[in-house]
Amino acid sequence: MPAPSLPARVLLLAGLLAPSLGGCRYNYVPLIPKPVQVTLPTRVTSATLVRESGTLVLKAQVEGRFEPGYLSAVWFDSARELGRDSVYLDAGQRGATFRLDAPEKGAYRAVLSFGGTVLRQVELYEVQP
Template sequence: MARFFLVVACLLSAGLLGSCRYNFIPVIPAPLPVVLPLRITKATLERRGENLVVRARVDGPVQGDYLSVVWFAGDKELGRDSRYLDAAGHSAEFALKAPAQADYKALLLYGGTLLRQLDLREVDSLK
């Protein structure tokens, strides 16, 4: 008789435990706000006649500061220029008179921080 009650108790506990389901509710975190840093998305350095022209567009959180360009021919600095950019204007264009062909570089800085270097190779100086 004790054996009977033991078998019935085992069957009932197995039936009750076997019918249990685990409920899993995944924890969904709150979305994080994405704030991208200030960056130059479009920039070109090209020759137009005797002038070198840099066009640049700044995207990101613009608080209002100067976008500057530093011109180089090889290692020699040719000049500097800057434009004030704010929330209303994100693009700037710079020009430098440079009639001779050389390897030119233009460094773009925003608020004193270097963001991009543009190269224009017109002569093969690596030989």
């Protein structure tokens, strides 16, 4: 029997190696990955500070997962502290409105914190600070 030609040898070799090469592929590929569990921290999603005649009005909306507690506002005119206030928030009430009597124009700002963590500062500059 004559020796096989070169193309026949390559074909024969590939046929013998084919079963062992098939074991190099993945046996399991998940079609739908597991859902990622995300827990966002407490955050202020909207906060506005406006003047309504002689009163400053601060409205804030808190989102995220949190234990019920107090959202605190600290009021400043430039570097001088004017006052503090807090509102109790829970799953049913996530919004708060704070008011401060301020008949004079000024460089006002309010710092919002929840659970001892500062979340946002809002500013209303009616004069240069």
